[in-house]
Amino acid sequence: MSHILGVRQAQKQKTRQALMDAALGLLEEQSLSSLGLREVTRAVGVAPTAFYRHFPSVADLGVALVEEALGSLHPMIRTTVSPAEDSDERIARAVELIAGHVAAHPAHVRFIARERHGGVQPVRDAIREQLARFAREVKTELAKDPLSAGWSDADLLMLAGLYVDQMLVTGSLFLEALEAQEAHEAQEAPDEVRRRAADIATRQMRLISIGRRHWLD
Numbered sequence: 001m002s003h004i005l006g007v008r009q010a011q012k013q014k015t016r017q018a019l020m021d022a023a024l025g026l027l028e029e030q031s032l033s034s035l036g037l038r039e040v041t042r043a044v045g046v047a048p049t050a051f052y053r054h055f056p057s058v059a060d061l062g063v064a065l066v067e068e069a070l071g072s073l074h075p076m077i078r079t080t081v082s083p084a085e086d087s088d089e090r091i092a093r094a095v096e097l098i099a100g101h102v103a104a105h106p107a108h109v110r111f112i113a114r115e116r117h118g119g120v121q122p123v124r125d126a127i128r129e130q131l132a133r134f135a136r137e138v139k140t141e142l143a144k145d146p147l148s149a150g151w152s153d154a155d156l157l158m159l160a161g162l163y164v165d166q167m168l169v170t171g172s173l174f175l176e177a178l179e180a181q182e183a184h185e186a187q188e189a190p191d192e193v194r195r196r197a198a199d200i201a202t203r204q205m206r207l208i209s210i211g212r213r214h215w216l217d
């Protein structure tokens with residue numbers, strides 16, 4: 001009996017993931033607020049009623065996509081502000097990690113960028129909660145840095161929020177570069193487009209870093 005239950009659970013999880021993957025693919029060209037569950041189930045090849053065995057609504061599917069897109073990033077976000085390296089090394093590593101993530105998961109990055117201010121409230125709330133968690137985790141790492149001596153908790157959290165927002169901006173820069181290449185809009189070679197995006201992201205992060213060093217002056 002336990003074997004049968006295990007097989008059924010595995011099949012249920014497989015179908016749930018297929019629905020999420022199909023939705024993510026459909027969201028390449030539209031927002032979540034315009035996505036219909038029949039589109040999703042048609043893409044997977046299941047009856048519309050089967051959708052409700054996995055998600056109460058399309059909004060709940062969107063919340064699950066937020067968790068999939070952002071939930072695994074917490075360790076990476078924390079390492080980008082680790083005090084183990086100097087400022088330039090941290091910035092270079094952060095830019096490299098974000099570029100790699102965008103290249104590996106462009107659909108997830110595009111989904112978060114679009115739905116962060118989209119029309120589905122539960123999804124906006126889920127993204128905001130994840131980003132707030134990122135900020136708290138970054139604040140914890142920043143507090144370990146000797147540069148943070150004398151900073152208030154509120155100011156450290158503000159700085160952490162700036163870093164998190166900048167990481168999203170950096171992700172968008174690399175996504176735009178990737179999309180331009182895919183659409184053959186860029187006149188430059190792919191490596192040059194990525195280098196330009198990395199240069200802009202690096203300069204923006206350095207600006208935050210310089211402001212940080214002089215905040216208590």
